[in-house]
Amino acid sequence: DIQMTQSPSSLSASVGDRVTITCRASQNIIIYLNWYQQKPGKAPKLLIYAASSLQSGAPSRFSGSGSGTDFTLTISSLQPEDFATYYCQQSYSPPRTFGQGTNVEIK
Amino acid sequence: EVQLVESGGGLVQPGGSLRLSCAASGFTFSSYWMTWVRQAPGKGLEWVANIKQDGSEKYYVDSMKGRFTISRDNAMNSLFLQMNSLRAEDTAVYYCAREGSSWRSADYWGQGTLVTVSS
Numbered sequence: 001d002i003q004m005t006q007s008p009s010s011l012s013a014s015v016g017d018r019v020t021i022t023c024r025a026s027q028n029i030i031i032y033l034n035w036y037q038q039k040p041g042k043a044p045k046l047l048i049y050a051a052s053s054l055q056s057g058a059p060s061r062f063s064g065s066g067s068g069t070d071f072t073l074t075i076s077s078l079q080p081e082d083f084a085t086y087y088c089q090q091s092y093s094p095p096r097t098f099g100q101g102t103n104v105e106i107k
Numbered sequence: 108e109v110q111l112v113e114s115g116g117g118l119v120q121p122g123g124s125l126r127l128s129c130a131a132s133g134f135t136f137s138s139y140w141m142t143w144v145r146q147a148p149g150k151g152l153e154w155v156a157n158i159k160q161d162g163s164e165k166y167y168v169d170s171m172k173g174r175f176t177i178s179r180d181n182a183m184n185s186l187f188l189q190m191n192s193l194r195a196e197d198t199a200v201y202y203c204a205r206e207g208s209s210w211r212s213a214d215y216w217g218q219g220t221l222v223t224v225s226s
Contacts, residue, residue: 031210032210032211036213043202043216043219045216046214049207049212049214050209050210050212055212055214087151089212091210094157095166096142096157096211100151
């Protein structure tokens with residue numbers, strides 16, 4: 001199985017900050033990498049697919065980059081509604097494993 | 108509007124069985140892979156299984172192989188997860204999700220159904 005490792009596991013940031021979350025795959029997944037946002041008590045929402053494509057309806061302050069084994073999710077200017085947990089997921093092969101999550105908290 | 112509505116969760120004793128359902132609407136169900144993902148209380152997301160459009164291919168995470176069975180009924184626009192030999196560690200919210208066509212991302216999710224395994 002492909003292992004996905006996210007870092008950091010949590011971070012504190014202020015509104016307006018630029019935030020970067022990284023995700024590393026244990027083998028080459030090309031660009032089969034997705035990012036999800038989850039708020040407490042809610043289902044996850046797809047933000048980014050194919051490493052860098054913005055899902056319809058997701059704010060443009062979210063962007064993704066990377067290929068192969070190393071990927072990044074960037075929030076260009078953190079907004080109050082962005083405080084949540086973010087997960088990466090590989091969709092290269094089943095099982096379609098998730099990273100352990102990154103909790104973005106208010107500083 | 109795409110909608111996925113899970114049902115069938117509840118309290119079950121260790122060793123028991125439960126069948127989850129997911130009713131789909133607002134899209135051509137038979138054209139998409141479908142997925143189950145679970146989340147234990149306070150924990151991260153765990154991918155469980157997925158199934159091809161016609162049901163001919165199914166994949167599971169190793170820890171659930173042989174205990175869980177994913178299936179679908181395209182005539183009823185429904186996805187199922189049969190869970191047997193349930194353990195306390197299977198306690199979680201179970202989500203069904205649609206896999207987007209090209210990049211296999213989970214682009215729509217249901218609200219989840221809670222399964223509690225306890226005596």
